[in-house]
Amino acid sequence: MDRVRTDSPISPTLVAWANAWLTGHVGLDEAVDRVERAAGPQLVAVPVDASPATEAGHHPELSAPADLTVAEVTDVPLRGFLADLRADGLTSFRLALPAPGDPLGLTGPPPFTRAALDAGQAAIAVLAGRRLGLVPAADRRGSSYAGVRWTAMPAAPNDADIPQLAEAEHALTLTMRSATDALVGVDGPAQGFPSLDGADEALAPGYPGRAHRLGALASRLALALRLAEERGLTSGQLTARGQALRDLDRAVRRARVAAHHAIVELRTP
Template sequence: MHPESPVCRVLVVWGNAWLAGHVGLDEAADRVESAGGPTVVGEVPLREHLAVLRRDGLSELRLALPAPGDPLGLSGPPEFNAAAVEAGQAAIAVLSDRRLGLVPSPDRRGSSYAGVRLSVYEAGPVRHDLPSLAEAEQELSAAIRAATESLDSADGPMAGRPERLGAAGGDLAPGYPSRAHRVSALAARLATVLRLAGERGLTSGQVAVRDAALRELDRAVRRALLASCHAILEPSPDRS
């Protein structure tokens, strides 16, 4: 699955909103399928699988947005980590007695069917060293300032200014705090900036400066997206 696909973010956001009672199962599943097309878990339709997981004690969904050398949100085992890093994303279903990792891949059948297949793996314990929403927002602001200073003089990709770009993939579900909506929208715009930067390519004189700036910005964007998707799970003092 291309890392730019929002399918796991949408699954975590709308799945947690469903578990918290803010939306129904049908709406949550519809949102996931609007992001990636018809979705199956193994061979089971997504709606049916989520319903079964809830009967088995599903309490929350967690997001992983790993990159090579930065397994953000992952805690093993190696088979799940490797699949998630290759996909650039994963969702983790937290049940009462175990955790299941869901890793997306394209599901194409014939010439007209295009959807998403989620493969299921055993997953490790929930990580508690991930950034809170407040921490991720501070990190993102600092990374934006640093990247802007580094790239503006070189007419880099930040010259497009993220506030003028759309925020595709940044929408959250009902029940999320306003700060999470703000951070998610900004992180989604910056993800677009990073994608455009890669498409434009780098001149030889800009490689070192841009590579370092964009690497740090990419890390901050992924951490902000992950924190905003988990904000509905945070204690109330951080949900401003």
């Protein structure tokens, strides 16, 4: 699988704009256009099931087998895929931003967890009585086509344990201060955080203002983490800053997930 960068906004973008569509703040065309603006054409690989639907409104091709490596699949445009999911009882999307040892946003089963961990991100469609995981990979064909191909596979039907918005915001603020103190004490390149002008990743309409602010800060810090990795440091400098950046990465991922779930929390009685 051609990996999508873990700091790529594609899974958060899909979750934010699909939730804005599902809550009536934007239309389907606008939501898909914003997702495709972020990363090019979007296709979803779903397994082919030649058997007819057993009941009206049921889409057997969306009931993916656990092992997609042995299943015949077909590529479906994202717009049509989302419309079919809506007819099948789609209510919301959840975000997963896992890392080794920290399966943030995931509850299984193992095939989906492994795929999401390998990609570093995933979106989870919440339907009536079941969930469907979507794992992105870069889709490059020839010299000019560049987009994203999502693999659809079953996800566990229960909610992951993620922080609430206020909790995630508080933790990110404290961790950012600690990381800044640690990084400015490292001599050489990558002292503190680089300039991040223009790095904001906006949420979609319908999210509360606090979620917009936290999401923007978290996306900027995610870019800072990537830029820090790309700067040349000695082994001693890497050791000195390692724990601070690991702590910041954990807090950033939790802040992004909490921000992207805020619109769902607003609908929870």
